[in-house]
Amino acid sequence: MPILEMSRCVGPMLPMEDFEDPEAARERFELLCGDEAPCRGFSSAAAQSPRVVLIDRTPGKRVRAAMQVPMSAPFFADHFPRKPVLPGTLLVDAQLRLAVELAAEAIDPSGRTLFRAARVYNLKLRSLVHPGQAVEICAEVLAVSPASADIALTAAVGGQRVSTARAQAGAWGQS
Template identity: 30%
Template sequence: MDRPYTVTDIMRFLPHRYPFILVDRILELEPGRRIKALKNVTINEPFFQGHFPRTPIMPGVLIIEAMAQAGGVLVIESLPPEKHGSLVYFMGIDKARFRQPVVPGDQLIFEIDMIKSRGRAAKLSGVATVDGNRVAEAEVLASIGEQP
């Protein structure tokens, strides 16, 4: 990786768009091994309107979704170049744990490791931190689909 991937770069790999693209930058990437990504959590996020109006907290399910999106970039970048453009489907979550709330102003850092990849399936292990403190973790299962 020559430089961090911006959100524009990330959108080359993921079909997600605003308001559902939840990764702002890829900081480190070792295809087939690991990825480190970042999400800036701002009060402008549409989910804060209802979760919760007087005490905004990022929903845990969206933290896991952001982790899965970062993992999706890792999976795609681990494929041969002719397979880039394939869709990666989120298939399951194991061992999800939430340790502390994520609030506006936080910067989420995701560190995702590829546990194994075989055929069209991948298993990833992820940790989300804020200021070096673990806020969430999970194992994510993904399936590689056809190119659209």
């Protein structure tokens, strides 16, 4: 069973020079691909997602939350040095956490079953999210079965969509 299946996912392709020194990126790539690559793992501080705060919720149907992107954070050091932006993985992680909560409410309101994100698809990262911006994240149940829920995900900044996706979340151990 895969940890998370991702399909039909796209994001913006922009000139590297706008975000990072190409020579520094090349050197880091060569280091990471070479025999002498450091084995440090990831810093928990660097990977920490911005806090997500509930705005409103209709249990088992819809949830809306806000995420305030900090002005500075450890992950901006390499994402990206010339023009920091919120890593898309952190935005998608926040969206999927809401999807899992929503699926759990829709399928097993008792809270006795452990749920997980099984699949994300039709993901489109439409725009970059910059330090200091407030992101509104919405998750809405589209369909429910005894084993999983299909959920629509959106994220917006200032009323403009920055991300859309579909997710499937279900009981752990089922795909």
